[in-house]
Amino acid sequence: MPRPSVPTRRADILLAARDVFNARGYAGTRMDDIARAAGISKAALYLQFDGKEALFQALVNELIETMLPQAAPAEFGDLPAEAILRQFILFMASRLTQPEMAFVPRVIIGEGANFPDLARFYHEEVISRGMGIVERIVRHGIARGEFACDDPVQACRTIIGGVLIAAIWKTTFEPVGAEPIEPAAMAQSHADTILNGLLTRTTTL
Amino acid sequence: MPRPSVPTRRADILLAARDVFNARGYAGTRMDDIARAAGISKAALYLQFDGKEALFQALVNELIETMLPQAAPAEFGDLPAEAILRQFILFMASRLTQPEMAFVPRVIIGEGANFPDLARFYHEEVISRGMGIVERIVRHGIARGEFACDDPVQACRTIIGGVLIAAIWKTTFEPVGAEPIEPAAMAQSHADTILNGLLTRTTTL
């Protein structure tokens, strides 16, 4: 039986933690649960992480570092903004509704007030960067003459809000009887609304 | 000095509870805190409510019953859908970002997984009814030829998502350093995006 290397051990714990946080939220997760899920003793957790909060942060960090770079191309070049935006929405919706990641916004939103360090960390590492990506896309569209928008920053919130609500819907309300949604279809509809708006075009002619 | 009637006593508790849940979230709120805020003993809480969860449900119930009927006119008549929708968004954004109510979505999202009864109750009493209102507005617009929309249900989620993110932003991220937002302005921008979309109109001419 080979001695597990430290990276493996850390990864095992993070994997186990992800499942438990998903199932129980932050406050509802006990270090004991994570340890049992990882098949190690509680004390061994503390060899790898300074405590519950540090473990949670490491986990979110890893998930985000893996996800964010894939959300949009590094350079937009001549790509049409519409395509980039549709792709971004689709990607985020599918990732955030996957059960493995859904707990992240849920925990931050729900328990951020009780754990300000968590909220601050998340705001800086995830929200700011995520908003930055969307903003770049919108400004790219404006620069190309493709988009028109008086308040690009708020448009970003509108974009992200639809994605977020998909994640919440799927993890919080579907289990208690809400009508199931299909993330890909939902993402397209969300993109359609954002891009075209609700007003009939002909009215403004 | 008249002995306080039971309804008053219950109302006092609910008021106190609202403040404490707001300040500390669900798990972070102790029955002790609520009792102290209400100026009564902890045991007296249990004379009025079966426990923490029941108290929370009663509170949400009351807030919702007060708020939802004001969100949109009962009958739309000939009113333009755009105006009704702007009014709805403005109303919801201002209500949900008021500190007195902001805790509600936060708690449901954050702790719904741990308290399925809560999530179910909220889905049925708030989400379904709220979505119903928005959907009626959108369909009203379509019927009037004002709106065009392939997926009205998803459009509702896009609309609500933007409002929700405002509430979350204000209560979760502003306290840890996020740039403050002004709910009324934000609501207008959100409505603009929803109504007009991002694409430049001229492209489709």
Place this chain on the structure above:
Amino acid sequence: MPRPSVPTRRADILLAARDVFNARGYAGTRMDDIARAAGISKAALYLQFDGKEALFQALVNELIETMLPQAAPAEFGDLPAEAILRQFILFMASRLTQPEMAFVPRVIIGEGANFPDLARFYHEEVISRGMGIVERIVRHGIARGEFACDDPVQACRTIIGGVLIAAIWKTTFEPVGAEPIEPAAMAQSHADTILNGLLTRTTTL
């Protein structure tokens, strides 16, 4: 069965705590032990005291407040300093060797480094005041022409040192085989040495 008044409950706990601290020292004492000794639940301890350290401080405080005022008369008047000093030494030696109080210096000396708050509190409330009493006695003797002493402050330490060593001897070394000492006799001998010194009187004539 009458409901115990709060003072009684606090006193019960302090009594129990005294016994356990005596038997096990500070770090060695578990809140569980105190609770069991007091016949109540661990949680009930926290209704009366903020925590282990606060409980210990309250206990020491009470013991000291009871003891110090009895150690010497408030006003010395024309009393001979020798009598006051002998009385002080006798009183302190008998009190500090009683098993009920012996733990106090032991704990402070042994664990003060790990609990600086404890050490500071003890220094201010006990050592400073105790030294003050002795110093008053010595200066009273000097003023009366009864005592001669180049360094009264150090003389106080010499006086207290002998008392302290009695307490330590009795509680730390007697249980492991040291020759037993009799506090009253010991106090008199200590006083003799302090008062007369070791040098033969005739040598200085």
Place this chain on the structure above:
Amino acid sequence: MPRPSVPTRRADILLAARDVFNARGYAGTRMDDIARAAGISKAALYLQFDGKEALFQALVNELIETMLPQAAPAEFGDLPAEAILRQFILFMASRLTQPEMAFVPRVIIGEGANFPDLARFYHEEVISRGMGIVERIVRHGIARGEFACDDPVQACRTIIGGVLIAAIWKTTFEPVGAEPIEPAAMAQSHADTILNGLLTRTTTL
């Protein structure tokens, strides 16, 4: 680079242990700390010592074996007892207030009740032998007609008490705000008091 011999390894550990026990007391010292201070792994500690208690005993043993033989001349011959006693007090006070050794009495006193083996060992190896030395000095003075003393054994305790209190003062109370003392001066004052007593000589003429 020669492989360190076992005695060197043990000595390194003891040196490191001394520093850590000094800084943190017995209960406050973690095997981890000692290992890190010694620059080896925790497990390696257990190759050299059976456990924490054994390590502590070995350490005290070594310190004592080094110190005691220097406390007084092996043979007193015609030396004046006063000089020998002053020298003894000075030596002990300076040694016990040096930070390297100060932890020893502190730990024995503080945790002797929890570790009877420690207390027994210390009583036999240190107290008894130390007291024996002082007693020899006092009896030497009596035999020479230099000293007069009804209870030489108690006089020894008075002598040692003053030294002990110096060590305690320096390590326990100075760090929390007590007025600093200078060991050499303190030792001389202590010796003065012990030798001359407080009573004015003329009263007995």
Place this chain on the structure above:
DNA sequence: TATGAATGAGATTTCATTCAT
């Protein structure tokens, strides 16, 4: 011999809930 990794057995503290008065 040396060690990185693991753990069992606590320790303090918290809180929703109950109950005698």
Place this chain on the structure above:
DNA sequence: CATGAATGAAATCTCATTCAT
């Protein structure tokens, strides 16, 4: 009806000690 007091059941974190390599 009201409450002060009590508690059982956790939850996080610690540390001396062991063991496979």
